[in-house]
Amino acid sequence: MSSAEEVSYLFAQRGWRSWFFTHDHKRIALLYLAVVSLMLMLAGTFALLLRLELLTPEKTLFEAVTYNRLFTLHGVGMVWLFMIPAIPSVFGNFLLPLMIGAHDVAFPRLNLASWYVYVVGALIVLGAMVAGGTDTGWTFYTPYSTTTPREVIPVLFGVFVIGFSSIMTSLNFIVTTHTLRAEGMGWMRMPLFVWAIYGTSVIQVIATPILGITLSLVALESFLGTGIFDPARGGDPVLFQHLFWFYSHPAVYIMVLPGMGVVSELLPTLCHRPPSSYRSIVYSTFGISFVGFLAWGHHMFVSGMSVVNAAFFGLASMLVAIFTAIKIFSWVSTMYEGEIVFNAPLVYLLGFIFLMVFGGMTGVALATVGLDPHWHDTYFVVAHFHFIMAGPVLLAFLAALHFWFPKMFGKKYSERLSLMGATITFFGFFATFTPQFLLGNMGMPRRYYSYPPKFQWLHVASTMGATVLAAGLVLTLGTLLHALIWGERAAQNPWDSRGYEWDTATPPPEHNYEIIPQITRGPYEPAEPGSARVG
Numbered sequence: 001m002s003s004a005e006e007v008s009y010l011f012a013q014r015g016w017r018s019w020f021f022t023h024d025h026k027r028i029a030l031l032y033l034a035v036v037s038l039m040l041m042l043a044g045t046f047a048l049l050l051r052l053e054l055l056t057p058e059k060t061l062f063e064a065v066t067y068n069r070l071f072t073l074h075g076v077g078m079v080w081l082f083m084i085p086a087i088p089s090v091f092g093n094f095l096l097p098l099m100i101g102a103h104d105v106a107f108p109r110l111n112l113a114s115w116y117v118y119v120v121g122a123l124i125v126l127g128a129m130v131a132g133g134t135d136t137g138w139t140f141y142t143p144y145s146t147t148t149p150r151e152v153i154p155v156l157f158g159v160f161v162i163g164f165s166s167i168m169t170s171l172n173f174i175v176t177t178h179t180l181r182a183e184g185m186g187w188m189r190m191p192l193f194v195w196a197i198y199g200t201s202v203i204q205v206i207a208t209p210i211l212g213i214t215l216s217l218v219a220l221e222s223f224l225g226t227g228i229f230d231p232a233r234g235g236d237p238v239l240f241q242h243l244f245w246f247y248s249h250p251a252v253y254i255m256v257l258p259g260m261g262v263v264s265e266l267l268p269t270l271c272h273r274p275p276s277s278y279r280s281i282v283y284s285t286f287g288i289s290f291v292g293f294l295a296w297g298h299h300m301f302v303s304g305m306s307v308v309n310a311a312f313f314g315l316a317s318m319l320v321a322i323f324t325a326i327k328i329f330s331w332v333s334t335m336y337e338g339e340i341v342f343n344a345p346l347v348y349l350l351g352f353i354f355l356m357v358f359g360g361m362t363g364v365a366l367a368t369v370g371l372d373p374h375w376h377d378t379y380f381v382v383a384h385f386h387f388i389m390a391g392p393v394l395l396a397f398l399a400a401l402h403f404w405f406p407k408m409f410g411k412k413y414s415e416r417l418s419l420m421g422a423t424i425t426f427f428g429f430f431a432t433f434t435p436q437f438l439l440g441n442m443g444m445p446r447r448y449y450s451y452p453p454k455f456q457w458l459h460v461a462s463t464m465g466a467t468v469l470a471a472g473l474v475l476t477l478g479t480l481l482h483a484l485i486w487g488e489r490a491a492q493n494p495w496d497s498r499g500y501e502w503d504t505a506t507p508p509p510e511h512n513y514e515i516i517p518q519i520t521r522g523p524y525e526p527a528e529p530g531s532a533r534v535g
């Protein structure tokens with residue numbers, strides 16, 4: 001073992017205690033990586049079961065109620081257990097201190113506590129699902145969620161607990177960014193990924209309490225019949241939708257902004273040129289964060305809403321699309337005239353941009369008040385949010401994992417297999433959800449286990465796509481696990497990146513930097529001649 005490996009954070013201390021009681025942000029990131037990957041696999045397995053059921057117009061494998069429990073498990077697992085925590089808690093944790101030149105996050109113990117809180121929340125959710133399951137979908141709409149005999153309260157409680165973990169992590173990241181930046185790192189010298197994590201944390205801290213309150217109100221209604229949402233007692237079920245989407249629309253940006261940060265961060269390195277407009281990416285992050293809070297009503301055009309409100313929410317949604325488009329133009333112009341090499345991370349990023357363009361445009365169509373009633377609650381919406389959210393988050397997560405794998409583990413993976421894995425995953429995803437746009441447009445409602453036979457060929461096409469997607473993911477998992485065990489030692493800076501995180505050893509030592517670096521350049525400028533990289 002070389003000396004760099006001996007001092008790396010992976011081997012600095014040994015034994016299971018040194019992992020489960022660690023305060024090192026990098027080890028905590030790996031703890032998160034293990035659990036969120038497990039959640040991804042679980043929720044992905046449920047998705048495959050759903051797709052199998054939908055192979056035939058009537059019952060294929062499951063009863064209707066089992067099908068309803070499965071799509072709830074899939075949605076709850078993917079949204080609350082994978083997509084919301086995935087990129088911030090794994091890559092935010094691992095990279096934030098490295099990228100701002102700090103020894104650790106501001107509150108290392110709180111960081112570890114947030115992992116435990118997340119695990120407890122996840123166990124509660126999964127335990128409730130095993131105990132009886134719930135069949136409300138990930139959106140828990142009233143009045144159904146307060147009247148279903150299924151185990152909805154424990155699931156709500158589990159999600160509530162996970163919310164605390166999000167808040168703890170976000171507060172930690174905000175304080176870390178404000179207080180621990182190395183000397184010389186002004187705000188406009190922060191790497192774009194740090195901006196994305198910071199922006200996401202701000203939304204999390206503001207929005208998550210509202211989710212907590214909403215879920216508590218549903219629990220109160222179920223236990224005590226408080227009558228907040230029940231019209232028979234003078235309540236209003238649409239109030240639930242307002243509260244839920246007031247959190248959950250911003251939450252879609254909680255999921256997707258860190259992914260956008262990954263794209264902004266990696267493209268300059270992978271295309272060998274600086275980002276074409278650093279400031280417009282930073283400002284559009286804030287634009288999205290702010291306007292994201294004003295668009296929630298577009299989920300309720302059909303629930304009953306005044307014309308003025310509908311016009312407002314439609315317009316606010318268009319504004320979000322403009323900020324998203326600013327990022328997309330900026331990425332495309334970074335690639336323009338760049339020296340592009342096709343490798344796994346780049347394929348994931350291209351897939352991200354492609355899905356986001358079509359997901360965004362269908363979002364604009366959905367936010368058009370006159371068009372939405374045709375597609376509302378159909379597979380068109382399902383395809384929209386998989387194109388714009390599920391796919392991009394998954395692809396950005398995998399791009400980040402492939403790009404920073406050498407940094408995290410000090411190992412190289414097979415370029416050929418990882419490129420194959422990325423390509424198959426992208427095409428599988430595309431083939432799964434493109435038929436769903438057509439299905440929705442033809443009138444196939446979401447969340448039904450049976451359907452008229454005329455829709456069958458599109459469902460079969462979608463299931464075939466899902467099988468390809470699963471094959472891509474299994475190949476990718478195999479490639480990375482193989483590299484973890486048998487991979488060759490990675491170079492100090494294999495991508496020739498200018499990112500600050502590569503200025504320390506690969507993998508980094510326990511406290512990141514022997515001496516806190518002084519920052520004398522912008523994040524994408526070349527190192528000054530003579531300023532040797534450590535390692």
Ligand code: HEM
Nearest residue numbers: 252256298299317318321363364366367376377385388389
């Ligand atoms: C960039 C990130 C975006 C994400 C992550 C996202 C995510 C989502 C999700 C998760 C849903 C469905 C939730 C459900 O009912 O289960 C949804 C629906 C919707 N989205 Fe998006 N979206 C994004 C962008 C947009 C944009 C830019 C627009 C409009 C310009 C838009 C307009 C809509 C509308 C109107 C609906 C509701 C459709 C309906 O239920 O009838 N979305 N989106």
Ligand SMILES: [Cu+2]
Nearest residue numbers: 249295296299
């Ligand atoms: Cu929305």
